[in-house]
Amino acid sequence: MKDEQGRVRSWTLEPSKARYTPPPGAVDAHCHVFGPAAAFPFSAKAKYQPQDAGPEALFALRDHLGLARNVIVQASCHGTDNGATLNGIAKSARRARGVAVVDPAISDAELDRLHQGGIRGVRFNFLKRLVDDAPKEKFLDVARRIRRLGWHVVVYFEADIIDEMRPFLAAIPVPIVIDHMGRPDVAQGPDGPDMRAFRSLLDSRGDLWTKVTCPDRLDANGPPYEDFVAAVRPLVEDYPDRVLWGTDWPHPNMESNIPNDGALVDVIPRIAPTPELQRKLLVDNPMRLYWPEEC
Numbered sequence: 141m142k143d144e145q146g147r148v149r150s151w152t153l154e155p156s157k158a159r160y161t162p163p164p165g166a167v168d169a170h171c172h173v174f175g176p177a178a179a180f181p182f183s184a185k186a187k188y189q190p191q192d193a194g195p196e197a198l199f200a201l202r203d204h205l206g207l208a209r210n211v212i213v214q215a216s217c218h219g220t221d222n223g224a225t226l227n228g229i230a231k232s233a234r235r236a237r238g239v240a241v242v243d244p245a246i247s248d249a250e251l252d253r254l255h256q257g258g259i260r261g262v263r264f265n266f267l268k269r270l271v272d273d274a275p276k277e278k279f280l281d282v283a284r285r286i287r288r289l290g291w292h293v294v295v296y297f298e299a300d301i302i303d304e305m306r307p308f309l310a311a312i313p314v315p316i317v318i319d320h321m322g323r324p325d326v327a328q329g330p331d332g333p334d335m336r337a338f339r340s341l342l343d344s345r346g347d348l349w350t351k352v353t354c355p356d357r358l359d360a361n362g363p364p365y366e367d368f369v370a371a372v373r374p375l376v377e378d379y380p381d382r383v384l385w386g387t388d389w390p391h392p393n394m395e396s397n398i399p400n401d402g403a404l405v406d407v408i409p410r411i412a413p414t415p416e417l418q419r420k421l422l423v424d425n426p427m428r429l430y431w432p433e434e435c
């Protein structure tokens with residue numbers, strides 16, 4: 141959905157109410173804000189130009205879906221200027237924290253400023269359609285430098301480069317969160333090659349977590365996302381303490397296949413079928429990573 145300036149809307153303005161009620165304190169651990177661009181312009185290197193999706197809209201969605209908190213992940217369209225993400229956190233009344241994208245040359249003083257602003261991790265994005273380069277040695281240096289802050293790294297890559305990623309991931313000295321399970325082909329099922337490869341990554345270190353997110357991106361058949369549920373539910377059952385969930389709102393680059401956020405919430409009890417699994421996925425796990433002082 142493009143406006144007259146060619147800026148794209150990739151989210152629905154009328155998400156349904158979910159049938160599923162999340163437990164009190166549930167965290168949307170993967171979402172973004174776009175702008176508002178008048179205050180927080182997009183990067184000159186941005187690969188997409190979205191319409192504004194600011195914190196007010198994010199928090200209205202949070203309340204509509206029965207969620208309590210957000211983890212705002214810096215989107216590539218804002219480059220390494222984390223102003224929009226920090227603005228979202230600042231407006232959240234302590235109900236949001238964030239993950240930044242940083243220039244590897246960032247100073248320690250600037251990292252401290254991000255920590256004060258509620259940032260608790262750094263994202264390394266390896267998707268060629270989103271970023272021009274992903275310098276592994278420089279990323280490793282950043283990972284070493286954020287250790288003193290108690291942060292983790294969030295890594296985004298697709299299933300075809302998982303083997304290339306293994307030595308890099310093994311060298312990271314802080315906890316790791318993999319976005320969207322490294323984007324497996326869920327049509328292969330829970331025991332297909334992509335899920336097997338991803339499980340071997342989870343088994344390679346106990347502090348590697350993942351987000352069981354984005355049925356809309358991963359399941360070509362769309363709602364009710366049967367393939368996604370079949371492939372992901374065993375992962376949630378086998379790694380219950382290392383999984384996170386999020387909406388991925390405002391669904392960057394999904395303009396031709398905009399998901400209904402209420403339907404995404406209704407996937408939760410199908411991948412986490414017991415109240416205990418749901419509490420870990422939505423509350424205990426994200427709180428340990430993002431609000432450890434409250435645990």
Ligand SMILES: O=C(O)/C=C(\CC(=O)C(=O)O)C(=O)O
Pocket residue numbers: 214215216217265270296388392393
């Ligand atoms: O955020 C996501 O889940 C996915 C994205 C966008 C993104 O990561 C970014 O812009 O930084 C994608 O696959 O286009």
